[in-house]
Amino acid sequence: MTSQMPAAQSPWVRVADAPSRIGQIIEVRGWLTHRRSSGKVQFLMLRDGSGVIQCVAGINDLTPAEWENCALLTQESAVVVRGALRADARSPGGVELGLSALRVVSVAEAYPISPKEHGVDFLMDHRHLWLRSARQQSILRIRAEVIAAFRDFMDGEGFVLVDAPVFTPNACEGTTTLFETSYFDEKAYLTQSGQLYEEAAAMAFGRVYCFGPAFRAEKSKTRRHLIEFWMMEPEWAFATLEDVIGLEERLLVTTVARVLDRRAADLSVLERNVSKLENVKAPFPRIHYTEAVERIRAAGLPFEWGNDLGSPDETALSSQFDRPVFVTNYPAAVKAFYMESDPSDARLSLSCDCLAPEGYGEIIGGGQRMESLERLTRRIEEHGLPQQAFEWYKDLRRFGSVPHAGFGIGVERTLAWIAGLDHVRESIPFPRMLNRLHP
């Protein structure tokens, strides 16, 4: 079946780089997506992971053996081809390869994923193959762009990457949503947030962020929940709630603009309405919690002042805006123990969530952290948490305490919004959900 490529060497060119090679003899290595033949001419569509290219061979362009091999090529068969690259406005990418040699690397068995509709379970069971589809590739290319945009933005703002640990020693806020494992003679828990560690790092570096996986053993089966997800968490010393809201705004504006600029083709594959993304410009609206309550009620949803916003509330609220919206000053009772009190209303906290528009809901949670050792100690007690477990964290208030603030932004929820996905399950290469640990 396989035949050696003739000795003459041509450069291996990726499809994405082909437009700069017009007029040259090049080699392409890829997989067949479609093939048609007129009897005298073969049209092979190849994907190589960087793009798709049309290859054309007349019966006299190839050896008889090569020509016969074409007929054996099934979807996803792997080939190495050589040919002259020419401009062709009708072809994808604006180029076409006129083949002069074709080597079959492997002939694929009957490929299980076809253009017809498949159930989600079937596709998820075949996630290792489903990744090859144009839609999944576009989503994951945008994912990589979003992550690079996040990192480049933070580095540009002078924040230092300081990785937080995954294994944590305490199950301070209850074990119901924590994954536990034996850690030699101890118990360890998988991180849900690196924030406390980033606060320590912020007192060393001033501006830091971590970026890694986090884990929540929630039995939620919604379009917004993953068991394993990626999160970036900046923390900023000598900064206030106001400072981090500005930072979040710049982060989102920069990220969306970069995706619009660099991943336009992928957004097009996803049929994303980019005019919605083009709205994402500063300033974003800022709504006090109390105003949010009024807006949720006005939208016809029952809501009691003092409660946390649920998904339907966030959807109702974020649907009212054409860009992300900040909801500030949540009741202290619905936020974590470390959130700073609102000096203008003791019931409230210096917190802020950012809700993505088009009903996507919360993508960022953040706020100013408690500065005073005395207030923090009292808060830990009020929450029924063990002081001992937080002595190291309280050290940050004993030795050089300063106002500081930070936030966590979820990669998958942000991507789901930017890419316009119905469900977060497509926003990560190998999703882990309730009942989904494979492949």
Add this chain to the structure above:
Amino acid sequence: MTSQMPAAQSPWVRVADAPSRIGQIIEVRGWLTHRRSSGKVQFLMLRDGSGVIQCVAGINDLTPAEWENCALLTQESAVVVRGALRADARSPGGVELGLSALRVVSVAEAYPISPKEHGVDFLMDHRHLWLRSARQQSILRIRAEVIAAFRDFMDGEGFVLVDAPVFTPNACEGTTTLFETSYFDEKAYLTQSGQLYEEAAAMAFGRVYCFGPAFRAEKSKTRRHLIEFWMMEPEWAFATLEDVIGLEERLLVTTVARVLDRRAADLSVLERNVSKLENVKAPFPRIHYTEAVERIRAAGLPFEWGNDLGSPDETALSSQFDRPVFVTNYPAAVKAFYMESDPSDARLSLSCDCLAPEGYGEIIGGGQRMESLERLTRRIEEHGLPQQAFEWYKDLRRFGSVPHAGFGIGVERTLAWIAGLDHVRESIPFPRMLNRLHP
């Protein structure tokens, strides 16, 4: 104690950016590292996470209250100061701040870490504070630079970031070094490598990498072992062992050059012998396993052909070179089941490890992956592994199998070498080791 800053606003400038502000009135926010006073003049050394700056105040430059507050400032106390920035060649950073206002944010309790020697356990117990020391900051800044260099290099080579999952369903290669957790009604294991997933992704994108934490429940207590460590794993379709060795070489040359260029001050803090790093230029020596065995024996170590290299062997070998060295074609029996056979000697594999010089040992492991479904199936059987667990992985050989290769590079070991550390425990912000899960 605290007093409001006078209303006149000056820009908040980070110490690292101060040299561009000479002649201006600026505000600096930071922590006291040293203070001395002549009775009429206060010298305050402040760190703000971006650098250290000397501040000077004469008794008439401050209000009487501000002047008195200076005397209360202990190490790590937090202040906001304002003053005129002037050039001063004798000061760190070449600038000095002539204070005109000083606000005390917090006075620190007696700081537990002093310049005197502390035991490792004490420092590790205080890792949240130890991060503030100049040495730890320099190490972790180099860490962030290494990680950014890795990512930028891979992106530049056309590799797409495709995150591998942390939760994996099978304990195929034995559970002795795996962390296990309950995953609803199943068992899940924490990843030791994303490679199998990256192979799937490589067949979609051609060139991919993952970058995340990995976990090994090894009871090893050596200077090279962490329980939780970070790893980057590129995988490349249509590539051979030779291709990835070239890629690894370019990656290391680029990374070391970038650290030398951008983190020279940090290398200097660590008193790193940079001439050793300046040697890191292509080509790196390449040694066949059999030659490695001969060299290890010649160095006086007992070694039987067919065994894997242990740490002492790697140290002996890597000490013989002034730059990283590739050891190729290890016996198949000491490598994982998925490693491609060496066509020139069936006992060997198309594998390659990269050993860092100066005795640091293995930092990269990689090779070409098994291409044929038949051989892979047989190999899984020979290793006593369950075929069923690998059906999805075998799909990659059923549908468009191609030669492919990849590697994994450990962040902490690479950093330990570049930064010249005695022990990997300082190479990660919050190390997790045997008996070390806190803070």
